[in-house]
Amino acid sequence: SLVLSPQRRIPEEFNSFVARTNTCGELRSSHLGQEVTLCGWIQYRRQNMFLVLRDFHGLVQVIIPQEESAASVKKILCEAPVESVVQVSGTVISRPPGQENPKMPTGEIEIEVKAAELLNSCKKLPFEIKDFVKKTEALRLRYRYLDLRSSQMQYNLRLRSQMVMKMREYLCNLHGFVDIETPTLFKKTPGGAKEFVVPSREPGKFYSLPQSPQQFKQLLMVGGLDRYFQVARCYRDEGSRPDRQPEFTQIDIEMSFVDQTGIQSLIEGLLQYSWPKDKDPVVVPFPSMTFAEALSTYGTDKPDTRFGMKIVDISDVFRNTKIGFLQDVLNKPQGTIKAICIPEGAKYLQRKDIETIRKFATEQFNQEVLPVFLKANRNWNSPVAKSIMEEQRLGLIRLLEIQEEDVVLLTAGEHKETCSLLGKLRLECADLLEARGVVLRDPALFSFLWVVDFPLFLPKEENPGELESAHHPFTAPHPSDIHLLYTEPEKVRSQHYDLVLNGSEIGGGSIRIHNAELQHYVLATLLKEDVKLLSHLLQALDYGAPPHGGIALGLDRLICLITGAASIRDVIAFPKSFQGHDLMSNVPDYIPPEELKPYHIQVSRPADSE
Amino acid sequence: SLVLSPQRRIPEEFNSFVARTNTCGELRSSHLGQEVTLCGWIQYRRQNMFLVLRDFHGLVQVIIPQEESAASVKKILCEAPVESVVQVSGTVISRPPGQENPKMPTGEIEIEVKAAELLNSCKKLPFEIKDFVKKTEALRLRYRYLDLRSSQMQYNLRLRSQMVMKMREYLCNLHGFVDIETPTLFKKTPGGAKEFVVPSREPGKFYSLPQSPQQFKQLLMVGGLDRYFQVARCYRDEGSRPDRQPEFTQIDIEMSFVDQTGIQSLIEGLLQYSWPKDKDPVVVPFPSMTFAEALSTYGTDKPDTRFGMKIVDISDVFRNTKIGFLQDVLNKPQGTIKAICIPEGAKYLQRKDIETIRKFATEQFNQEVLPVFLKANRNWNSPVAKSIMEEQRLGLIRLLEIQEEDVVLLTAGEHKETCSLLGKLRLECADLLEARGVVLRDPALFSFLWVVDFPLFLPKEENPGELESAHHPFTAPHPSDIHLLYTEPEKVRSQHYDLVLNGSEIGGGSIRIHNAELQHYVLATLLKEDVKLLSHLLQALDYGAPPHGGIALGLDRLICLITGAASIRDVIAFPKSFQGHDLMSNVPDYIPPEELKPYHIQVSRPADSE
Structure with missing residues (x-):
C-alpha cells in the first residue's frame, strides 16, 4: 500500500489552496457522511461498478453511480482509461458489512459519487503503475515521470x-x-x-x-x-x-x-x-x-560492524610451524599470518565458493588463502590439516573462538595486504551466507x-x-x-x-x-x-x-x-544512468557549432584529441 | 552596532559543541559574576588597558590585567595586532559607575580577564573592519572573507x-x-x-x-x-x-x-x-x-505603487487644440495625449532637469515631452502655455489633480510608447525629487x-x-x-x-x-x-x-x-563582479589544453570564432 509520511501525521494543510477537500488516502470511518471532493488517478476499475482512485497519499474506493440521472458521471468514470486524472465529489459512506478491506487504510469506507470531471486522459502506458510489475531500470529512467508515481519512489x-x-x-x-x-x-x-x-x-x-x-x-x-x-x-x-x-x-x-x-x-x-x-x-x-584498528580488525577504513568475523592475527600460533610458505612469511620482517572465522561456514559454503575465494585472492591480491573446514566430527578438513599440530589447533580455537561447523580462512603476508584481502573476503562470505538464508546483517539495524x-x-x-x-x-x-x-x-x-x-x-x-x-x-x-x-x-x-x-x-x-x-x-528524482545520461530527455546532446562560438571553443575530432 | 538575529532571540545553543561559554554580544548585567570563556577578534585596544572583543554576535569590553602575576596575559593581549583571534576567560563584572556605555548592548558590563590565548595573529589588513570605513566594491570583493566580517554582511x-x-x-x-x-x-x-x-x-x-x-x-x-x-x-x-x-x-x-x-x-x-x-x-x-492597467497607469509591467504620479490620458481635453503636433497625433487612429503630474515639481526640478528629461525622451523614445510649470502666481510656464485655452486648463487641473507648484509632463503618440516613456520619466522624477530631500518612497514600506x-x-x-x-x-x-x-x-x-x-x-x-x-x-x-x-x-x-x-x-x-x-x-556570500569574475580567486581562469582533452574541445583562436 502507499505510504505517505514516514515522519509525522498528515496535516490538514495538504488540501490548502486547492479544489479538493481531502486526499484519497486520509479518509476513514471518522469521515462518514462528509461531502468530499477528491482529485486523483484511476488505479483500476471493476465491472464498471467501482474504481480505485489514487493520489500521493493512498487509495480509496469510489462507487460508479448506476442511476439513469447520473449517466454523464457514469460515462466519464467508465470511459476514462486507467491512470487518467479525475476529480470526483460525493459522500463518504460505509462499505456494506463484509465488504471492508482491512489491508487498505481506507478499507472501511467508500465514496458515493455525485459529480465527476475528467481532468486529463491517459494514453496507453509503457508499463503499469503497480508495485509488483517488474520494470528494467532503463525503462524506469526513460519514463521517470511515471516511475515517480510508484509507492517506493x-x-x-x-x-x-x-x-x-x-x-x-x-x-x-x-x-x-x-x-x-x-x-x-x-x-x-x-x-x-x-x-x-x-x-x-x-x-x-x-x-x-x-x-x-x-x-x-x-x-x-x-x-x-x-x-x-x-x-x-x-x-x-x-x-x-x-x-x-x-x-x-x-x-x-x-x-x-x-x-x-x-x-x-x-x-x-x-x-x-x-x-x-x-x-x-x-x-x-x-x-x-582508529584507522589502524579498522584496518587490522576489518581490513578496511569503513568497517561494517553489524557482524563479527573479525580479522585475527595468528602469527604467534605458527611461530614454530613446519608449513613451508607460512614459515617463509614469518621469517620476513613484516610477515604475518591472519585469519577470519566464518561461523557455520562448513554448513553453508560450498567447495566452489572456496575455489572462487582462493582464485580471487590469487588474482586480485596475489595471495594464497587456506581454508580450514571444521566438521562436526572434529576432523579438520584442509590442504594443511595434517601439518597443523595439536598445540596450534588449540591456539587457533582460542584466538578465533572457533565452533564446530565453522570455516577458517587463513592467509599470510604483509600486514596491510593480508588485512585488505581478509576484509574483502569477510564481506564476500557474508554475502554468500545471506544468499543461503543466514541473517547476518539485520536490515533494521543501523550501525x-x-x-x-x-x-x-x-x-x-x-x-x-x-x-x-x-x-x-x-x-x-x-x-x-x-x-x-x-x-x-x-x-x-x-x-x-x-x-x-x-x-x-x-x-x-x-x-x-x-x-x-x-x-x-x-x-x-x-x-x-x-x-x-x-x-x-x-x-x-x-x-x-x-x-x-x-x-x-x-x-x-x-x-x-x-x-x-x-x-x-x-x-534521486531525476538521476543519470551509469554512463551519465538522462535517458528521459537524451542528455548530454549535440550542440550546433554556432552555439559554441560565444564560448570560443570547438569540438576536436577524435584524431585531434589523441 | 552588530546585529545578529533579525528574527528571534538568541538560543543558548550558539555555544554548543565549542570551548566558549558565551558569545561576546550576549553578555548583560544578568551575567554578573559568571565565569565566562569567549572567543573573538580584537576590534580595538585602548592604552593597553582595555580591548574590545568582537564575534558575529556583538562587542564586549575586556580589561587587560595590569598585575605583575598576569604579565603573560597582558603580553598576549597587548601585543596581538588588531583583528587577531583570541580566547579569553574571566569574570563578568560591572563597569565602574559613570563608565557604562548605553549605546553598546553589552555596555553595562566588562570582562575581568584571568587567562588568554592567542589563537591566530593577523597581518596588516588591506582595510579596517569598521562600518564607517569606505571601501570600493572591487576591494571588498577581492578580500571578501574580510568584508564578510562587517555588521551589514x-x-x-x-x-x-x-x-x-x-x-x-x-x-x-x-x-x-x-x-x-x-x-x-x-x-x-x-x-x-x-x-x-x-x-x-x-x-x-x-x-x-x-x-x-x-x-x-x-x-x-x-x-x-x-x-x-x-x-x-x-x-x-x-x-x-x-x-x-x-x-x-x-x-x-x-x-x-x-x-x-x-x-x-x-x-x-x-x-x-x-x-x-x-x-x-x-x-x-x-x-x-491587470497588465493593461499597469501599462496605462504606470507605463510598466512592474509598477512601483509606493507613490502616485500616475499616467493620465488627457486626449479628450485636447480634442479641439490648436497646438499643431498634438492635433497631428490625435488625428491618427492610435494617437493619444498623456501626462503625469509631479507634485511640487516646480519647487524641486530645475531647468536642466527638464532639459535632461526632454533629451532622454527624444533620444530613447523619439518623442517630444512638454513640461508645464505651475507657479504660485498661477501663470503657467510652458513653451505651449499660451496655446492652452482656459477650458483645457481647467480640464487638466481636474484630470491630473494639479496643485500649485506642480509640474506636468505631457507627451503625445501611440498608447504603448507614451505610457512607456512617462513610466520611465515618473521614476526618473521620483529619483530627482528624492535626491533633493522629498520623501516619496518610505524605505520601511513594502508595497x-x-x-x-x-x-x-x-x-x-x-x-x-x-x-x-x-x-x-x-x-x-x-x-x-x-x-x-x-x-x-x-x-x-x-x-x-x-x-x-x-x-x-x-x-x-x-x-x-x-x-x-x-x-x-x-x-x-x-x-x-x-x-x-x-x-x-x-x-x-x-x-x-x-x-x-x-x-x-x-x-x-x-x-x-x-x-x-x-x-x-x-x-550573496561570494558574488561575481559585473564581468562575471570572482575577484578573490581570479575566476574564470585559463586551463591547460591537456585538461580539455577528455572533453574533446579546444579553444578557438579569436580569428576562428568570427
Whole structure:
C-alpha cells in the first residue's frame, strides 16, 4: 500500500489552496457522511461498478453511480482509461458489512459519487503503475515521470525531504547555524582532475564545477560567520561508474572554535534528531575506532560492524610451524599470518565458493588463502590439516573462538595486504551466507562508527617516494604528531574523521589548518603543489583566521541506506544512468557549432584529441 | 552596532559543541559574576588597558590585567595586532559607575580577564573592519572573507538564512510540500541562448546549465508528487550586466490541482509567515492589477505603487487644440495625449532637469515631452502655455489633480510608447525629487502587487509577423480566451502572474498547459519550435498529467529589497563582479589544453570564432 509520511501525521494543510477537500488516502470511518471532493488517478476499475482512485497519499474506493440521472458521471468514470486524472465529489459512506478491506487504510469506507470531471486522459502506458510489475531500470529512467508515481519512489523522495527538513531545524533553529549558498562556478582545484569545466565568454578562460564547497566554507569561517551549513550541490566527473552520479548532494558543515569531539557530537545529535520516526532510534555516542584498528580488525577504513568475523592475527600460533610458505612469511620482517572465522561456514559454503575465494585472492591480491573446514566430527578438513599440530589447533580455537561447523580462512603476508584481502573476503562470505538464508546483517539495524586517526599523507601511487594528502591538503595534523611534520611526515596522523554506516562511508571531515605558515609548508614543501592557485586561501589564513573544522555527509548515500534502496538512483528524482545520461530527455546532446562560438571553443575530432 | 538575529532571540545553543561559554554580544548585567570563556577578534585596544572583543554576535569590553602575576596575559593581549583571534576567560563584572556605555548592548558590563590565548595573529589588513570605513566594491570583493566580517554582511546573510528557513517551515511543515532536488546538468532548452554549456566526455555532446527547473517541476507533477518546492540554483549567461549574477537562486514551487488564486494565496501566506520580525508585517491579500492597467497607469509591467504620479490620458481635453503636433497625433487612429503630474515639481526640478528629461525622451523614445510649470502666481510656464485655452486648463487641473507648484509632463503618440516613456520619466522624477530631500518612497514600506492577465504571445522583435511566448511556452491561456488561440492568438491573455515589490519583479509564474495536444499546437503551430527537443514533456502530458501551476520567486532580489542593500551582491556570500569574475580567486581562469582533452574541445583562436 502507499505510504505517505514516514515522519509525522498528515496535516490538514495538504488540501490548502486547492479544489479538493481531502486526499484519497486520509479518509476513514471518522469521515462518514462528509461531502468530499477528491482529485486523483484511476488505479483500476471493476465491472464498471467501482474504481480505485489514487493520489500521493493512498487509495480509496469510489462507487460508479448506476442511476439513469447520473449517466454523464457514469460515462466519464467508465470511459476514462486507467491512470487518467479525475476529480470526483460525493459522500463518504460505509462499505456494506463484509465488504471492508482491512489491508487498505481506507478499507472501511467508500465514496458515493455525485459529480465527476475528467481532468486529463491517459494514453496507453509503457508499463503499469503497480508495485509488483517488474520494470528494467532503463525503462524506469526513460519514463521517470511515471516511475515517480510508484509507492517506493514517493516514500523515498518524501522521506528525503522530511529528513533534510529536520536536519535544517536542528542546525538552523537549535544550534545557530547559518545556511549560506556558495558558488558552483568556481576555479579549478589543484589536482582536481574530476571537475567539469564550463567555458566562459572570455577566450580560453573556464569556470569549474567544484567537488565540494571546501574553500568557501573555510573562507566563511575567516569571515566570522562562525557556523555554516549548506545542502550543497557538488559535481564530480568520473565518467561511467556504477552508483555514482555526476552531481550529488552533501550536508556541508563548518564551525569555528571547535575540535574533533565537538563536530562528532554535533553530527550524532543531528542524525538522532532527524532520524525517521518509523526506524529504531539512533543511539549516541557512536563508537569510534582508529584507522589502524579498522584496518587490522576489518581490513578496511569503513568497517561494517553489524557482524563479527573479525580479522585475527595468528602469527604467534605458527611461530614454530613446519608449513613451508607460512614459515617463509614469518621469517620476513613484516610477515604475518591472519585469519577470519566464518561461523557455520562448513554448513553453508560450498567447495566452489572456496575455489572462487582462493582464485580471487590469487588474482586480485596475489595471495594464497587456506581454508580450514571444521566438521562436526572434529576432523579438520584442509590442504594443511595434517601439518597443523595439536598445540596450534588449540591456539587457533582460542584466538578465533572457533565452533564446530565453522570455516577458517587463513592467509599470510604483509600486514596491510593480508588485512585488505581478509576484509574483502569477510564481506564476500557474508554475502554468500545471506544468499543461503543466514541473517547476518539485520536490515533494521543501523550501525554507526567513527573512524579516526587517519594518516595525514600517503605515498603517491605513481611515485611512492612523494607524498599526497590522504584526504585533502587543508586537514590539520594530529596535535601529538606536529613535530613529525618536519622529520617523518609520513608518520603524522591527521585530525580527519570518517563516519561509517553499515560499512559505507557516509561522511568525512576534519579540523583544518588555520595557520598560514603551516598551510604553506604542507602545500609547497611536502605536497609540492603550485601555491599560486590557492594564494587567496593562504592570504585569508593570515588575516586572523579562527581555528575551525567541519564535515560533509553524503546525503544520497545516507538516504539510500536508510530507505534500503537498491541504488542511489532510487533516492534521486531525476538521476543519470551509469554512463551519465538522462535517458528521459537524451542528455548530454549535440550542440550546433554556432552555439559554441560565444564560448570560443570547438569540438576536436577524435584524431585531434589523441 | 552588530546585529545578529533579525528574527528571534538568541538560543543558548550558539555555544554548543565549542570551548566558549558565551558569545561576546550576549553578555548583560544578568551575567554578573559568571565565569565566562569567549572567543573573538580584537576590534580595538585602548592604552593597553582595555580591548574590545568582537564575534558575529556583538562587542564586549575586556580589561587587560595590569598585575605583575598576569604579565603573560597582558603580553598576549597587548601585543596581538588588531583583528587577531583570541580566547579569553574571566569574570563578568560591572563597569565602574559613570563608565557604562548605553549605546553598546553589552555596555553595562566588562570582562575581568584571568587567562588568554592567542589563537591566530593577523597581518596588516588591506582595510579596517569598521562600518564607517569606505571601501570600493572591487576591494571588498577581492578580500571578501574580510568584508564578510562587517555588521551589514553578517546581518544580510543571517536574515537570508532565517527567512529561507521560515519559508521551508511554511511549505514543508505547514502545507505538505516536498523539497526535491532537480539536476543542473541538463539539456539545452529550445531558444535557451543564455545557457552555459558543459562539455561531456562524449565527443561533441554537451550538458547545459538550465535557467530554471521548469521542465522538471512539471514532470514532478506528472509523477504525482503533488506539491514540490526547491531553493533552486539557476544559471544564466548574459555576459556583463549590472546587478545580474551568472548563478542565482529561486524559490521554486509547483502544485497540482491548483488555480491562479491558489498560488497567489500560497505566496501571500509564505511571505507573511517568513517576513522578518524587525520589519512591519506584510498585509494580505496583495492588490492585483491587470497588465493593461499597469501599462496605462504606470507605463510598466512592474509598477512601483509606493507613490502616485500616475499616467493620465488627457486626449479628450485636447480634442479641439490648436497646438499643431498634438492635433497631428490625435488625428491618427492610435494617437493619444498623456501626462503625469509631479507634485511640487516646480519647487524641486530645475531647468536642466527638464532639459535632461526632454533629451532622454527624444533620444530613447523619439518623442517630444512638454513640461508645464505651475507657479504660485498661477501663470503657467510652458513653451505651449499660451496655446492652452482656459477650458483645457481647467480640464487638466481636474484630470491630473494639479496643485500649485506642480509640474506636468505631457507627451503625445501611440498608447504603448507614451505610457512607456512617462513610466520611465515618473521614476526618473521620483529619483530627482528624492535626491533633493522629498520623501516619496518610505524605505520601511513594502508595497506588493500582483500583475495579471498578461498577453500569452508577443510579436517577435526581429520579425513582428511571428509570435513568441511572452513568458514561456508552457503557460496556459486564459480560460476565456482559449477560442482565440485558433483565430487571433495575439489577443490571447495568459494565466501568467507576476509578483512585484516596490517596482521590482520578484516572482512570476503561471498555470501550465496540461493537455498534450494544446501544448503541441502552441509549440509547433504558433511558435514554430522544434518539438523534438521537448518530446519527453509532450509525451509526459499524454500520460495523465494533472492540471498544475507554479511560481518562482527571485530570492536574491527579494532579500536585497528587504535588507535595503545597494546591490544583490550584498546579499550573496561570494558574488561575481559585473564581468562575471570572482575577484578573490581570479575566476574564470585559463586551463591547460591537456585538461580539455577528455572533453574533446579546444579553444578557438579569436580569428576562428568570427
